[in-house]
Amino acid sequence: MSNTYERAPLTLDQQVALTTAATRLATDFEGTFGTETIERFLHTSYDQFAGRAVVANFLPLLAERFARQRLTALAKVEGLSQDGRPTVLFLCVHNAGRSQMALGFFQHHAGNAAIAWSGGSEPGERVNAVAVAAMAERGIDISGEYPKPWTDEIVRAADVVVTMGCGDACPVFPGKRYEDWTLEDPAGQGLDAVRPIRDEIERRVHALLDQLGVTAQPA
Template sequence: MHPEITLDQQYALKTAATRLERDFAGTFSVETIERFLSSSYDQFAGRAKITTFLPLLAERFARQRLNALARVEGKHLGGKPTVLFLCVHNAGRSQMALGFFEHYAGDDAVAWSGGSEPGDRVNGEAIAVMTERGIDISNEYPKPWTDEIVRAADVVITMGCGDACPIFPGKRYEEWVLDDPAGLAATDIRPIRDEIERRVLALLAELSVAPRFDRARP
């Protein structure tokens, strides 16, 4: 699939393809699944400084993209409200928004995130201030968006990506004007975090999704 990668990575990609083929059997062909996995790998391989986890990232991103495509084609996701959070690096604002959304919505809605210029890792200070709310975003990773992901979203929330944000006619867009936490200390990020939380809760109310306050912040 990718002759420049190690044998271990090739094996990991083949194993990932097997898992995806099992999980999407009857929904997508083997060819489609392998194409999405390969292109997902390429999205990260060109900018990764550490390549150890590339097959895992590729599998996770391919799974998200295939779920999005299935929704676009009306194959599953059960009509749950779906929101896409976009910023520049997908390392701070959009990751915090995703964390709050998943925390409060649980299984009642779907959320994704992406960036116009994905960074190398999620902002460590953003991870720290979210941990203060009892929300762990340390396993998230910066990623781009793709057409099927944008098309699958009911609402696209943009945060500073400007003209780089994708526009599809007839889709609901909302711009959240928020400071970029990149380079800021935790003290300065907390007000941004709290404003994101407020906006996420308001968005859930608009989507008629009752927030799960039994999982609310400590």
């Protein structure tokens, strides 16, 4: 693998893991993006997480997942891939509570009929444990998610951008559909306080699915 984009120090294990990740991405995006683009997105994705308190062994996996999302978005933006499914981006400050619950509900109710992503203006270190618990009560597991930033290609690929408390930090692209959901921040709150926030998010997700013409999947 080229070292052109390696800015964060890598252990031997991480180098091997990134090489393996690049091979998987190259296979998945064969005919869409070349090796240079894939390596650039993989390594810049790695750098997004390397400076934050994330278990080092998980960094290559996080980088691969985020690079895959970014490459999928870029393919849509550049007209290289279009399956007709609506794409929604949920944004909040830390991408640890509200946007993660919205993502969980949207993916649960939309199934494969639509695509959803999430991001934060100041991504936290981990998803809010109380939000995870609140969603688990509804049978939805968001414990495997992780706070991440947004990038230009991800915002540009979204058909709808839903903002939740990120204010002026939220990205604005002319002509794109935006919705601002005013919701209390679950950070630092107990489960009893987070449940009403969770339920309001689900109500709004259902309304958004109706607007997009996506039939909610059976519970």
